[in-house]
Amino acid sequence: MSPKFSFSLLLFSLLSTLCAAQGGSSSGGGGTVELWCVAKNNAEDAALQSAIDWACGPGGANCGPIQPGGPCYDASDIQKTASYAFNDYFIRHGMTQDACNFDNAAALISINPSHGGCKFPSSKNRSGNFSGSTNVGLGPTSEDLSTSSYIPRRWIYILMAINLLFPSLLIL
Numbered sequence: 001m002s003p004k005f006s007f008s009l010l011l012f013s014l015l016s017t018l019c020a021a022q023g024g025s026s027s028g029g030g031g032t033v034e035l036w037c038v039a040k041n042n043a044e045d046a047a048l049q050s051a052i053d054w055a056c057g058p059g060g061a062n063c064g065p066i067q068p069g070g071p072c073y074d075a076s077d078i079q080k081t082a083s084y085a086f087n088d089y090f091i092r093h094g095m096t097q098d099a100c101n102f103d104n105a106a107a108l109i110s111i112n113p114s115h116g117g118c119k120f121p122s123s124k125n126r127s128g129n130f131s132g133s134t135n136v137g138l139g140p141t142s143e144d145l146s147t148s149s150y151i152p153r154r155w156i157y158i159l160m161a162i163n164l165l166f167p168s169l170l171i172l
Contacts, residue, residue, distance in 0.1 A: 012132040020077055034122035035108050037084035037090035037100035044105075048082040061089040065118065072118035082106075085119050095123045 039048055054062035063085050065072040072084045086106045093099040100106050114120045 002062045032124055033110050034112070034124040035095070036113050036120050036122055037083075037086045037106050038109055038113050039079045039086060039102075040105055040107050041079070043079075045078050045083075047103060047105045048078050051105050052082050052085045055085040055102070059089050060092060061085050062092075063088070070094060071116075076170075080113075080115065080118075084118065084120065087113070091121055091123065 039051075052063075054064075055061040056066075064070055066081045066084050067073060068075075072080070082102075082105070086100065090108075091098045091105075095139050097108065100108050108170055112120065112122065
């Protein structure tokens with residue numbers, strides 16, 4: 001084995017390991033992603049209303065903006081109303097996956113749901129971290145997202161560059 005090939009293989013292995021180790025973490029100092037907790041499109045209106053009542057009552061969410069006269073008030077769109085309440089609860093209660101469940105009527109997204117004068121704060125606005133889990137008053141979810149991983153885009157680009165450059169290093 002030539003020294004250039006050995007060095008290239010070692011460098012590739014080290015960088016791949018580093019990228020894999022960084023890619024499995026969504027809460028470290030690496031790439032941060034803004035998250036919002038919103039109502040699922042397929043959630044029943046009755047379930048959304050029940051979850052809004054809980055979030056704005058015992059849940060302690062600030063539902064002032066979705067009250068009549070508020071910037072997010074829209075009596076004709078329960079999805080938007082629920083999304084604001086869910087997101088406020090999510091931000092106030094640790095930004096965990098369990099804080100965005102609402103009996104499986106909510107989901108985390110990375111696309112800003114703000115509309116018109118209604119601005120949704122994101123997980124990044126509070127602490128920049130997204131972590132662990134805590135119990136929410138509406139019970140556990142059957143969906144376990146704790147094993148899913150987020151790979152920051154910059155690591156994907158680095159891996160792509162390495163994979164493109166690695167064959168040329170072998171030729172040298």
